[in-house]
Amino acid sequence: MPNSNTKHFKALIREKLSDKKLRNIVKKATSHSISKRIETINNYIPEWEQLRDRANFIRSKTMQNWEFYFEQLLKKFRENGIEFFYANNSSDACSIVKTLLFSFGVKKVVKSKSMVTEEIGLNEYLERNGFEVTETDLGEYIIQLANEKPSHITAPALHKSRQEIGELFSEKFNIDYTDAPEKLTEFARLILRQKFLNADAGISGANFLVAETGTIIIVENEGNARLSITLPKLHIVITSIEKIVPTLSDALMLLKLLPVSSTGQKITSYVSFIKKPLQSIGSENSQKIVVIILDNGRSKLLKNDKSRSILYCIKCGACMNNCPIYQSVGGHAYGSVYPGPIGSILTPWINTLNESKDLAYGSTLCGACSQVCPVKIDIHNQLLGIRKLSIENKYSPLIERVIFKLWLLSMKNFKLFTLLSKFLNFLSPLFQESGLKIPFWSKYKYFPAPAEISFHSWWQKEVKIKERINNV
Numbered sequence: 001m002p003n004s005n006t007k008h009f010k011a012l013i014r015e016k017l018s019d020k021k022l023r024n025i026v027k028k029a030t031s032h033s034i035s036k037r038i039e040t041i042n043n044y045i046p047e048w049e050q051l052r053d054r055a056n057f058i059r060s061k062t063m064q065n066w067e068f069y070f071e072q073l074l075k076k077f078r079e080n081g082i083e084f085f086y087a088n089n090s091s092d093a094c095s096i097v098k099t100l101l102f103s104f105g106v107k108k109v110v111k112s113k114s115m116v117t118e119e120i121g122l123n124e125y126l127e128r129n130g131f132e133v134t135e136t137d138l139g140e141y142i143i144q145l146a147n148e149k150p151s152h153i154t155a156p157a158l159h160k161s162r163q164e165i166g167e168l169f170s171e172k173f174n175i176d177y178t179d180a181p182e183k184l185t186e187f188a189r190l191i192l193r194q195k196f197l198n199a200d201a202g203i204s205g206a207n208f209l210v211a212e213t214g215t216i217i218i219v220e221n222e223g224n225a226r227l228s229i230t231l232p233k234l235h236i237v238i239t240s241i242e243k244i245v246p247t248l249s250d251a252l253m254l255l256k257l258l259p260v261s262s263t264g265q266k267i268t269s270y271v272s273f274i275k276k277p278l279q280s281i282g283s284e285n286s287q288k289i290v291v292i293i294l295d296n297g298r299s300k301l302l303k304n305d306k307s308r309s310i311l312y313c314i315k316c317g318a319c320m321n322n323c324p325i326y327q328s329v330g331g332h333a334y335g336s337v338y339p340g341p342i343g344s345i346l347t348p349w350i351n352t353l354n355e356s357k358d359l360a361y362g363s364t365l366c367g368a369c370s371q372v373c374p375v376k377i378d379i380h381n382q383l384l385g386i387r388k389l390s391i392e393n394k395y396s397p398l399i400e401r402v403i404f405k406l407w408l409l410s411m412k413n414f415k416l417f418t419l420l421s422k423f424l425n426f427l428s429p430l431f432q433e434s435g436l437k438i439p440f441w442s443k444y445k446y447f448p449a450p451a452e453i454s455f456h457s458w459w460q461k462e463v464k465i466k467e468r469i470n471n472v
């Protein structure tokens, strides 16, 4: 049940590039996050680079010894009275949730922001099965009202202007138009408060799962996650295998990096540490907590020495904020649940490489993503790795493969190289002053005309002249 459609990446890039309004909105929002992040680091965290090194070490150690920490986590969950499921793929995860909701007689569900539930297409699945599902993070709520997908992993409605949100609220709730953020927020809060009170179950993601204590950590800014996980009798956590951290102090260390990288905040407004189900005073029945950990292709990455670092990601969104491609086209162009640089290297593993291969070409390889990544993932090298895999699997266009094959042969064979150079020279009348015009390709670049004399012939001529001079 993949919730990505990355096949049309190239076409969507063209479409989004011509949307000037969208480009302005995305540029403004990402620029704000970039400057806030830099300001916080410069003013408050002089040890930033050391923290990044430490975070990289923690993530690398965890992923290399994942099975050990996973077993430790399960033991703690059992001791703490938390039920647990491992879901191999999206459809497994969705059916586990459905079975749980039916067995608890749930009709209404409130959700706090979770990219993993986007990945498995949970909302659509539950609605098809008759459940009422309400997103309670304001950005996610806006996206749900607009019947769209998030365009950023931490700011789902980043692509929308406040005027568009004002129009949306006015249309959906039949209220007077306003684009004042505080009025819109107040209105949403009134509606959502009732949803929390009436919900039978709350579904959340998790930022970290602490192996030594079995603690589930959730960071947020609106308090909606805390209401979603404490008011209903059933709390379902849906998260993915890479969220495990060995110790509480490791988690606290990573918490120093996550909000700064994400929004430029030193710490988010709410950080919830959940260890055991809540016990109501004077009641026999305690709350029930169930954790579902999703694999969806990630265990292949655990075994892959070259690409395992993709799993170090703590989903801060800094790589997309700083990516010149994301800034120009926004998140929807990617067609994947996870957009931007991290999406381009993760999606081919959780989707199929053939379908998602183009994403890795949507990069200038400038390395800005790797420079800001708080856990030091070598993102630009991973992008090259996906390109390499795609070529090895013969997923690149035939014409491209033929050209590169010829180029490789000519580089290895001097006679062939000379012959091809001469052939290109023979074709030079076809070249105009600005280069050869090739349909489609020449819209953005040109094929430069070959030099009148090749470097090799020039060199030979020079050597002969020098020899003659020396012999005089």
Ligand code: SF4
Binding pocket: 261, 312, 313, 314, 315, 316, 317, 318, 319, 320, 342, 369, 372, 373, 374, 375, 376, 377, 379
């Ligand atoms: S790859 Fe790095 S910068 Fe990008 S979302 Fe993950 S942790 Fe953040």
